[in-house]
Amino acid sequence: MGRNRKNEIQRNLISACTIIPQKNITFLQAKAVSFHPEGDIEEVKPYVLSEYVVGEKKGTQEKVTYDYLINATGPKLNFEATDGLIPGSNKTYSVCTYGHADHAWHGLNELIQDMKKGKKAKILIGTGHAKATCQGAAFEYILNVEQELRKHKVRDMAEVTWISNEYQLGDFGMDGMLLSYGGMTMKSSEMVEMIFEDRDIKWILGAGVDKIEDGVAHYENLDGEYKTESYDFAMLIPAFSGHGFKAFDKDNQDITNKLFKGFMIVDADYTSKPYEEWSVQDWPETYQNPYYKNILHLVLLLLHHMPSQNRVKVKMAQTYHQHHHVPVCHLVSPQN
Ligand SMILES: Cc1cc2nc3c(=O)[nH]c(=O)nc-3n(C[C@H](O)[C@H](O)[C@H](O)COP(=O)(O)OP(=O)(O)OC[C@H]3O[C@@H](n4cnc5c(N)ncnc54)[C@H](O)[C@@H]3O)c2cc1C
Secondary structure (H helix, E strand, O other): OOOOOHHHHHHHHHHHHHHHHHOOOOOOOEEEEEEEOOOOOOOOOOEEEEEEOOOOOOOOEEEEEOOOEEEOOOOEEEHHHOEOOOOOOOOEEOOOOHHHHHHHHHHHHHHHHHHHOOOOEEEEEEEOOOOOOOHHHHHHHHHHHHHHHHHOOOHHHEEEEEEOOOOOOOOOOOOOOEEEEOOEEEEHHHHHHHHHHHOOEEEEOOOEEEEEEOOEEEEEOOOOOEEEEEOOEEEEEOEEEOOOOEEEOOOOOEOHHHHEEOEEOOOOOOOOOOHHHOOHHHOOOOOEOOOOOOEEEOOOOOOOOOHHHHHHHHHOOOOHHHHHOOOOOOOOOOOO
16 A cells, blocks of 8 residues: 555565574575485585575575575465466556555556546456465455545545455455454354445455456356456456476486475375365475475465365366465364
8 A cells, every 4th residue: 555665675674684694594695496405416415506686696506505494485476377467467466575565556546546536446356366375465455445445535436346266255265264252253254244345345256267358357156157357456366386496316307296296295195185085184294395304395374275265176176285285384274
């Protein structure tokens, strides 16, 4: 919403850069390029081939050796998985990075100014892929946008719609929540419905968005119907994927399939099976790679155990477990 300024974020980064050396941690501002868990003919220790991204060494590659490796490179924002979903084109925006959020604010602000001049507008916010898994961010954003429209006194000029791959409102990718409030127990679906009703936000559920054209989102719903929704401004969360890293053994042979299946492989049960057959034992315990135990992978994604979306995905012949292979710090759903 244009509130946090880039220099504040940079200030935080700078303070992180000062703290890290005080803790006796070497900080290399470099990106991992490839993984070499056995070293190579010249380097006996396992290493990550890294490339500096700033400063004098920018572009220079270096073998960074390790005894233990914790890979926390997070998810790749996989906009390419949805045809036409490119932040800044087709009137779609993202809030997944600082740059995206800043850009989205400019897009929204322009529309607000148009609304002040009398233009009616349609705003669409939610998930931009059947497997997009960050409903919480979109939920937070739609409420912020709605509030911002009121602040600018243009709420009556906008139709605001939530589009989501969730099976129910308030699912958030974890089969919803039970909320205890003043001795009363409320389902998150009821809570979100109440909030949306109250704020006159429309909703479309069970929607796997698969194509974006200029101001038009195409989606398939759980009944197998292909539908469209038009908009003047959309913020749609993309699917997430692994970064596409490669791994090599000491003879420089490709062993990517030992380390990665999209995300890094850990001690989870990746067997493909219907959602009803999943159990808590399928989830990783140590987050170690089964072939190289000194490699651990951590992705912080709280909302990614998603029965309801699984229903969408079963319909679309896919499951999150099967395709993402991602270890998560998860909230276990009530079924487990
Ligand atoms: C708008 C928004 C709102 C959200 N709100 C919430 C919320 O309210 N609650 C919640 O729990 N979650 C929320 N999330 C999700 C949460 O931000 C993520 O789950 C979390 O940040 C993931 O943490 P991570 O450390 O695994 O990955 P990231 O935070 O993505 O960190 C990965 C890091 O690895 C770096 N990296 C990538 N590739 C390389 C490479 N090749 N070499 C070296 N480094 C690399 C990246 O630059 C990044 O710094 C939100 C997400 C978004 C987008």
